[in-house]
Amino acid sequence: MEILVKRLNTMSGGKVLDVATGRGNFIKILQDGLKDYEKIIGIDNIDASILEKVSENFTDKRVNFIQMDACKMDFENDSFDIVCLSNSLHHLSDIQVVLEEIQRVLKPEGTIIINEMICDNQTSSQMTYVLMHHWWAKIDRAMGKLHFETFSKQQVLDIVHDLNLREVEVLEFNDPDDPMDQASLKGISKIIDEYIERAKPLQNFENFRQEGESIRKHLYEVGVNGATQVIVIGKK
Numbered sequence: 620m621e622i623l624v625k626r627l628n629t630m631s632g633g634k635v636l637d638v639a640t641g642r643g644n645f646i647k648i649l650q651d652g653l654k655d656y657e658k659i660i661g662i663d664n665i666d667a668s669i670l671e672k673v674s675e676n677f678t679d680k681r682v683n684f685i686q687m688d689a690c691k692m693d694f695e696n697d698s699f700d701i702v703c704l705s706n707s708l709h710h711l712s713d714i715q716v717v718l719e720e721i722q723r724v725l726k727p728e729g730t731i732i733i734n735e736m737i738c739d740n741q742t743s744s745q746m747t748y749v750l751m752h753h754w755w756a757k758i759d760r761a762m763g764k765l766h767f768e769t770f771s772k773q774q775v776l777d778i779v780h781d782l783n784l785r786e787v788e789v790l791e792f793n794d795p796d797d798p799m800d801q802a803s804l805k806g807i808s809k810i811i812d813e814y815i816e817r818a819k820p821l822q823n824f825e826n827f828r829q830e831g832e833s834i835r836k837h838l839y840e841v842g843v844n845g846a847t848q849v850i851v852i853g854k855k
């Protein structure tokens with residue numbers, strides 16, 4: 620994410636909110652990149668116990684995690700200088716409601732950063748990742764968890780367009796790693812095993828297993844790279 624870190628180097632964070640923060644991966648990027656910040660809050664609706672574990676990986680007292688629904692945030696209007704949403708658009712039940720909430724809690728002149736992996740115009744090694752991600756999403760949905768297929772670049776831009784942002788910048792990041800790196804192949808293959816195991820109780824397990832095996836074949840034929848990340852930065 621060098622391109623984003625470089626861009627963040629020019630920004631003072633002030634009060635920062637990371638919506639749907641998950642394990643806080645994007646907060647690490649913000650910490651690496653931002654010139655400075657007053658505080659960073661990560662919100663997610665996962666179990667409070669998971670968020671507590673996540674927070675143990677952050678020693679900086681200015682970083683805090685709160686269990687909260689992004690559709691109904693417990694913050695005053697105009698509270699944050701920067702609001703981020705990373706790799707979560709395809710996990711939301713109601714994107715419009717979350718975007719309205721993001722607009723509401725962002726200060727006038729505040730900055731929105733949306734980072735999202737995309738599924739189109741990918742190399743064959745990136746397609747391994749996309750196919751795998753869509754397979755995970757299918758298994759997650761069959762288990763009752765919100766997880767949809769990832770969007771194309773144009774779909775992400777169309778979604779963000781509704782925010783009516785000013786001074787919009789669109790950046791792209793491509794994973795530069797060796798697609799045939801043996802440790803990565805082994806790591807992904809292990810994740811495929813884990814997902815096959817997870818799918819075992821499902822009715823159409825055999826279909827899920829076969830799809831997993833065909834993705835593993837693709838993995839060892841062409842390798843793997845992370846999908847392209849589209850990053851949209853704009854002002855309220």
Ligand SMILES: C[S@@+](CC[C@H](N)C(=O)[O-])C[C@H]1O[C@@H](n2cnc3c(N)ncnc32)[C@H](O)[C@@H]1O
Pocket residue numbers: 638639640641642643644645662663664665687688689690704705706707710711712765
């Ligand atoms: C892929 S993960 C997070 C990724 C993380 N932001 C990153 O960049 O690594 C997507 C997250 O969205 C969260 N999520 C989905 N719907 C949500 C909602 N309504 N409110 C808060 N979090 C939500 C999920 O719990 C999950 O942790």
